[in-house]
Amino acid sequence: MIVGLLFIALAAVVLIGIGVWGLVYNRNLVKMLLSLEVSFNGITLLVLYLASTVGLIPVVRLGAYIVFLGIALAIGEISIIVSVILYMFKEKMLEEISQEEVRTEE
Amino acid sequence: MSPLLDLIVITVGSPLLDLSLLILAAASMAFAYLTVTYRSLVYSSIFLAFVGLANAAFFMIFGYPLLAFIQLIIYVGSGVLFIIISISMLKEPKLTFRPKLYSWLIAVFVAVLLAGVILGVGPGPAYMTYLGVIPAIHYIIEYWFSLLLLVLALSVALVVSIAISRGEEE
Numbered sequence: 001m002i003v004g005l006l007f008i009a010l011a012a013v014v015l016i017g018i019g020v021w022g023l024v025y026n027r028n029l030v031k032m033l034l035s036l037e038v039s040f041n042g043i044t045l046l047v048l049y050l051a052s053t054v055g056l057i058p059v060v061r062l063g064a065y066i067v068f069l070g071i072a073l074a075i076g077e078i079s080i081i082v083s084v085i086l087y088m089f090k091e092k093m094l095e096e097i098s099q100e101e102v103r104t105e106e
Numbered sequence: 107m108s109p110l111l112d113l114i115v116i117t118v119g120s121p122l123l124d125l126s127l128l129i130l131a132a133a134s135m136a137f138a139y140l141t142v143t144y145r146s147l148v149y150s151s152i153f154l155a156f157v158g159l160a161n162a163a164f165f166m167i168f169g170y171p172l173l174a175f176i177q178l179i180i181y182v183g184s185g186v187l188f189i190i191i192s193i194s195m196l197k198e199p200k201l202t203f204r205p206k207l208y209s210w211l212i213a214v215f216v217a218v219l220l221a222g223v224i225l226g227v228g229p230g231p232a233y234m235t236y237l238g239v240i241p242a243i244h245y246i247i248e249y250w251f252s253l254l255l256l257v258l259a260l261s262v263a264l265v266v267s268i269a270i271s272r273g274e275e276e
Contacts, residue, residue, distance in 0.1 A: 004127030008164055011131035015138050015157070022142030030147050030193060034154055037186075038138045041161050052168050064170050065252055071176055072256035075185045076263035082192045083266070 009049050015042025029085050033078070040074055127167065134160035151190040158182040172245050 051063020
């Protein structure tokens with residue numbers, strides 16, 4: 001087994017962990033979405049790792065199919081959630097994002 | 107194969123592959139941490155794009171070039187950019203055009219470099235046009251169901267996004 005592949009598994013697990021931690025830690029909706037996307041990246045990596053090396057997913061191609069569908073659904077989710085967040089900001093349903101959060105250095 | 111490519115090519119099981127995987131994994135984790143903890147939302151989104159790029163590199167190493175391209179083009183190219191542009195529009199900052207000398211110099215340098223590459227490479231042979239068609243058809247046959255769901259999901263997302271945006275104006 002290639003030693004380097006363990007780094008991929010480690011990266012996948014750490015990405016999922018960071019994403020979940022960010023989801024719990026952050027109170028900003030956009031930050032929570034970004035944390036969710038980080039854990040999504042980790043999950044896709046883990047699915048491909050399990051499909052390719054460990055063999056937990058019986059058909060190797062199935063891993064690619066799952067990740068393919070996951071990416072497509074993630075993009076749909078991003079577009080809808082960002083639109084809803086923008087709508088909520090326009091309708092003053094959420095607190096204003098401070099100028100510092102939108103852009104730091106001018 | 108050119109000597110330059112000989113230097114770049116890494117073989118499976120080599121220490122160079124392990125080292126590159128280690129660097130990629132470390133970069134991916136660092137960018138993920140920055141995405142979650144960085145205060146500026148725009149920079150956080152840019153770090154998320156870097157996480158996506160690292161993931162695309164992993165996909166390529168695993169032997170899924172189509173997934174890597176999908177990750178690059180659709181996820182990083184449209185999804186993350188959509189987040190960045192949306193966040194940038196939240197405050198509608200005033201745009202001021204401040205041309206600086208070095209920005210023009212960089213633009214001219216990049217233009218000359220690109221022109222040199224294009225002129226240096228020249229037009230390719232005619233048969234190159236057909237080489238890309240065969241893998242494309244192969245991928246369409248193999249991933250037809252996923253492609254169909256991709257089109258459906260993106261169409262629904264587009265329609266819903268337009269509906270929500272139109273609702274803002276009323």
